[in-house]
Amino acid sequence: MNKTLMVTALLAAFAAAPMAQASTATYNITTTWFEPDTQPRDSIFIGSFTYDDVTHSVTNLQGSLSESMTGNPLSSYDYGMTWIPLTYQLQTWHDDALGGTLAAVFAKNTTATFYGGTWTPQDGVDVGGIFDGYTIKNWQTAYDNSIQNAYALIFVPDSLTPAYNLENPLTLSWNESAGTGSLGLASTAYGDCAPGGMMGPVCMTATSEHVYGSVGTMSGYPISQTIAAVPEPESYAMFLAGLGLMGTIARRRKATT
């Protein structure tokens, strides 16, 4: 009986081990860009990714980006904003100076977002947020036929481990007016050239003036980001099975005694 209990305990322990020690795990992320002109609505990216805390690689990044000019500012919850699915992680790089990984996820299977087929936050600043495909004449038709892309660029600090979970998320903040906080978060950005993000031919963007020289086209800038590990379903199942078995055995031992 003691052997059985020991085996069961080991099973539960092995099942739980990946959650605490694995180099790869899945995380939920919420990145918020403050939008002074569309309050109380902000531009928010909610998504998930897989992160290897040894190689610092970010994969499977996907989620949705809110369009803060849409919806009703007087309603509740998410104000009925339109959410743009972002499913194509097309750019990822590690920044040693910032101590983290930057990853960009797009609405379309291309990085072409701003005028000239560019996408980076600095490109967006440099072209005034004009959409890719803009033409001097009939830009409206050009827009209708354009890719209408959107992206979110997030920052994953090297310090991220599965120890950051729902109860203890990894939180970054940035104070744009003071220029203090996480520079990694300050480097995040979004660009929204989908219909709900347009002001004429100008896409809505958010950037930090301290990093890119200008706030976004509606004065948006990053303010916060939270990341929390997501326990994998199979790990949960094994862990719970082990725990259940231990409980059953323990109850039997108690009954026998």
Next chain:
Amino acid sequence: MVSAALFYFVEQIMIKKPSARLLAACFAAFSMVAVAEEAVLDAVVITADRPGEAPGTAQINKRTLSARRTDTSDTARLLEDMPGVSSYGAGGISSLPVVHGLADDRLRTTVDGMDLMTACPNHMNPALSFIDPSKVASVEVYAGITPVSVGGDSIGSTIQVNSAPPKFAKLDEGLLVEGELGLFHRSNGNANGRNGRIMIAGEKLNFSYSESESASDNYWAAENFKKTGIWKNRSAGRTVAEREVGATEYQGSVNRELSLALQPFRNHIVALSVSEQRLDYEGFPNQRMDMVYSASDDPANPFQFNLKKDRPSNVNRLANVRYNGQFDWGGIEARLFHQNLHHHMDMLPERYGTMILGMMMPMMMPMDTVATTDGGLFKASIDLSDSDILRVGYDFQNYRLDDWWPPIDNGGMGPNTFWNIRDGKRDRAYLFAEWEAQWSPAWMTLLGIRGGTVKSDTGPADGYNASYSDDVAFNARDRYRKDNHLDWTALARYAPDATQTFEAGVARKTRSPNLYERYPWSYNSMAALMNNFVGDGNGYIGNPDLKPEIAHTFSASGDWHDADKEKWNFKATGYLTYVQDFIDARRCTNSMNPQCTVANATTTNSYVKLQYVNQAARLYGFDLSGKVELGRIESIGSFSLGGMASFVRGENRTTGDNLYHMMPLNLKLALIHRLGGWINTIEAQMVEEKDRVSHVRNEMVTPDYSLVNVRTSYEWKHARLDVALENVLNKFYLLPLGGAYVGQGNAMTIAGVPWGMNVPGKARSLNVALNLRF
């Protein structure tokens, strides 16, 4: 004494910080004026009240007007040589006059008798922008107590700007033909203009036509004044230099007027004039928009807005019919006028945008306004006796306004038209009666009462899309308002002898909120930023529940002078105004509307969203002015000295805050040399630091400064040449009433242009004007 005062005068000019000594200099100068005994010379620039004139008035004489026209194409700035008068900065030709701390709609401003209205959420087209300075023949300001016969729907002074009255040939004089041609150039901003007028008159008929044009590039400040950052390098056109004051240019300003006057009988004149003011574009450095036309070229692409800088963005048309008749029993003045105003705004490309394919791609935001105003006056002056005059009358004004912003996309700023004010109405009607009694050669009194109503209303509002959802609550409420006004004035003048005159008066005056104070309905930041007519960079939300402002004013003045008013004079005026339900502003809080952030309530270093609100206010201050003829030296000419100083303090008695845009203590002195038709002037202006600022608006402090200007003019029988060097020492200064600098950058967002910059004044400028007459 004179030389000592002059020495002090020069010292004040040269010192860097005049603040501590400014008041001392002011009194030194005026004490000099008071004791001067040398007598000889002609009148000085500012003329005070004249016996027989309506009490409480001040005029600018013709000579001053000619000199001032060399420096400005902005009619409101002509008034700055009057005690207690300054101006809010706006576009190059659209400043708003301020008298004793009250500005804009708080003053009653008439042009050729017409109560003209602005039609713009930024008040870019105020009444005085409709008359070119070259047309102005007289300016009269009722700075203290305004008689009810010239007041109404205002709590401050009344400003009357008039073009020359029609002339008629004398009996057997034949046909009278007069003409005038003028040119000017100002080096700073490369401003140019020309004007012409022709008049043909017989004994019974007068015909005249006048036309003027003016244009200017951006002017330059004496030093760099912009904050760092690439916000200012986002031009879609040419680069705006560091010292260049963005959005101060204007082009294609044209005024035309055709007048016909008939004098069927002696002392009876009927006059008809039609006029048009049009302007291609005009920048506004303290507003987030400019006056510039934009339109789609392709009906199939209605969002394809392109700037049309060569098409008029503002067209104001006027028709004015008036009758003046003199009878044995008195006189009648009757007038009807119609104003039609089309106004368009967008953003000049130098503000923000991108160069793409070698083409300018500015940020676009078209805004349109159309307004009509019909007004009229009937006034009878009845001589009750040799010493009593009764003035009775009726005046009205009916104003209609549509203000809409076309959609520019199917996204954030579309697909619907944004209706800021739809079917706006503001109608007023008044009856008044005024009794002027000359009790003795020394005593005169004036008592008046004015009663009437102001009704305002607006139709349903609408946003670009459902995201602009404040329209639901706004449309559901009753928006019609009717305000009853009851004004009265009591004024007495006492002239014990030929060398002194004293005036004192009290008045109650009422002003109803304008449509842009009551009806802008959206709490959205961008929409609120577009509704701002004070140039502080903030966003404003209307308040339909505003009550009329009621002002109680006490004013007293003393005027000491030589018996002929030729050699010297000194005038001092003090005033105190308490305003019940003064329309000030309060911060929009998160609990009022979730579109206002929590930080908006407390921030001290950013632009904010505000809502108009009734509060109590108090304003008080004084004006000093004087002149003295210093003497004449044979073959060199005569010398005179003139000066004026003004101080005003404005307090919000509800919150303890300062009122917005109070001109700090300021002093002007002018030393004038005259030899025949040659006049030389050196003038100094000293302005105290503006540190009493409106905290609710995050108004910015401006430092003190001193300026020196020199002018020379020569007048022949048929010509006049004016040359002026403004800001001789090329001093850098910030305009106390210039407002916040938002003339560059992404101005349509609340944080697109950094907070903390004031609009600076002009660097040195050489101004030349030539006028020919025949």
